[in-house]
Amino acid sequence: MLTDYHLHLRPDEPDTPPERYFTAENVDRYLEAAREAGIAELGVSEHVYRFTQALDLWRHPFWEEQARDDLDAYCEFVRSTPLRLGIECDFVPGAEDRTASLLEARDFDYVVGSVHFVGERAVDHEGWDVWERKGDADEVWSRYFEALAECARAGLFDILAHPDLVKVWGSARPLPQRDPRHYYEPAVEAIAESGIAVEVSTAGLRKPVDEIYPARAFAEMCVEAGAPFALSSDAHLPEQVGFGYERAIEFLGDLGVNEICVFEGRRRRLEPLGAPSVRED
Numbered sequence: 001m002l003t004d005y006h007l008h009l010r011p012d013e014p015d016t017p018p019e020r021y022f023t024a025e026n027v028d029r030y031l032e033a034a035r036e037a038g039i040a041e042l043g044v045s046e047h048v049y050r051f052t053q054a055l056d057l058w059r060h061p062f063w064e065e066q067a068r069d070d071l072d073a074y075c076e077f078v079r080s081t082p083l084r085l086g087i088e089c090d091f092v093p094g095a096e097d098r099t100a101s102l103l104e105a106r107d108f109d110y111v112v113g114s115v116h117f118v119g120e121r122a123v124d125h126e127g128w129d130v131w132e133r134k135g136d137a138d139e140v141w142s143r144y145f146e147a148l149a150e151c152a153r154a155g156l157f158d159i160l161a162h163p164d165l166v167k168v169w170g171s172a173r174p175l176p177q178r179d180p181r182h183y184y185e186p187a188v189e190a191i192a193e194s195g196i197a198v199e200v201s202t203a204g205l206r207k208p209v210d211e212i213y214p215a216r217a218f219a220e221m222c223v224e225a226g227a228p229f230a231l232s233s234d235a236h237l238p239e240q241v242g243f244g245y246e247r248a249i250e251f252l253g254d255l256g257v258n259e260i261c262v263f264e265g266r267r268r269r270l271e272p273l274g275a276p277s278v279r280e281d
């Protein structure tokens, strides 16, 4: 079995209205790409902040600018397709109850929990770059992985997205001096306690860091802690479905992981990890 659960039907750009991307034709392009890549389980997880309902969780200016669409119309559309229904939901500290209400009111198959922001600044967004104001790598990495731990522990999410996203810029931003395992530790402890699935995401291979999320050392600590893994590409275009899966499958194999998580109705089961079909990326 191969899965691709963390998918977006449109790029993270302005002027990407639902009427152009939430269409049967666009979904067919994703399904076709999945078929070619031998991916049996395909689900979509649009960013929560693109929906007006997200403003109940957070009123960050970026969210105010992005929240345009209706969440229920999205759910209804995805249910009219063969795709599993997911959502990528940011962990917003202090908004746990409101987040739970938003998620429980809809029949998602799974919820991908993300940390993109540390306080008011983002680790992966140039417009809100955390590194502009805080050049201190030790502080940024510590705060990021503490937020990730809280995200895992919140009990709101099924999959912990791109677990070491803070590395996204690679050497283009300051990197801490100490062994990164020092930063991973609180997050891995929270992962173990919560039982959340850890995402292996090939999105990092399309970013300046040019590495799978999470780093090998992080993944080893998760294996040690007994965490299950979920496999995704975080595609924003049909061409990115299953992107870099040969490398992800090798990565998981090297860790001795031979099962991945499959979700339906927010229930999880493990299936044997499949082999990739040969495909030119």
Ligand SMILES: [Zn+2]
Binding pocket: 088, 114, 116, 161, 162
């Ligand atoms: Zn994300």
Ligand SMILES: [Zn+2]
Binding pocket: 006, 008, 088, 234
């Ligand atoms: Zn995403």
